[in-house]
Amino acid sequence: DAGVTQSPTHLIKTRGQQVTLRCSPKSGHDTVSWYQQALGQGPQFIFQYYEEEERQRGNFPDRFSGHQFPNYSSELNVNALLLGDSALYLCASSLRDGDYEQYFGPGTRLTVT
Amino acid sequence: QQQVKQSPQSLIVQKGGISIINCAYENTAFDYFPWYQQFPGKGPALLIAIRPDVSEKKEGRFTISFNKSAKQFSLHIMDSQPGDSATYFCAASLLNSGGGADGLTFGKGTHLIIQP
Incomplete structure (x- = not known):
């Protein structure tokens, strides 16, 4: 049973550019949450x-904007990137009804130069 | 923004000892309190969680103690092992109308080192 997967693993962008990150939830999950984790901080x-x-x-x-597809996968889009957007972006999946546990993917490390 | 305050920032414990990490929250509407473990380069992994209708929950070597009146909860790791060395995060959230959790509010983390 595949867990939460994210792509790409690492990404380097320049200030002002746009980026799209992708997430596939754990099998059976219908809800996707996105988190930003700066170095040394909590998500x-x-x-x-x-x-x-x-x-x-x-x-x-x-x-920061997003989208969820009919197969429950999701995208996170960030426009007009700033240096401060450099972080680990985490996706978590869960089941809406009756199961409150959120399971995290490995994250996408975004570096803005 | 609702906060969850976590302490200590870092902790060194001898192998076999008890590791204790504390968290305090402000929003009395929070009703789900998970703890996550994160290793370098990895995403957070759910360790154990508690609802406010119980004061303690134990799973193996991990125990959550919950004090609703004080708005505090803590993680105890018994018989701490070098493999437990990681960053630990407490979190809190509301539950939505379907019973699932809303977005989690995280503490800033505790860097735990277990010395052999």
């Missing part, structure tokens, strides 16, 4: 997707 919640809609959003600007 910070970006947003959560369920039934292809953004259900909840953390304190992140509109430059």
Whole structure:
């Protein structure tokens, strides 16, 4: 049973560029949440997707947007990249009804130069 | 923004000892409290979690103690082993209408080193 997978593993972008990160949830899960983890810090919640809609959003600007597909996989898009966007981006999957455990993928390390 | 405060920032424990990490939260509406373990270069792994209707939960060497009135919860690792050396995060969230968890609010983490 595959766990949460994310791609790519590492990414280097230049300030002002746009980036798309991808996540496939654990088999049987229907909800995807995205988190940003700066070096030496705890993950910070970006947003959560369920039934292809953004259900909840953390304190992140509109430059951060997402999408969920009918197969429950998800994308995180970040526009107009800033140096401060350099971080590990984590995807977590869960089951909406009755199972509150969130399982994390290995993350995508984004470096903005 | 709702906060979860975690202490200590770093902890060194001798092999076989008890490791204790503490967290305090502000939002009394939180009703799900997980602990995650993270190794370098990896994503966080769910270790153990508790709901506020119980004061303690034990799974193997890991125990969560929960004090609702004090808005505090802690992780105890018994018989700590070198393989337990990692960063530990506490977290908290609300549960949504379907019973699943909303976005997690994390503490800043505790870097635990178990000395052989």
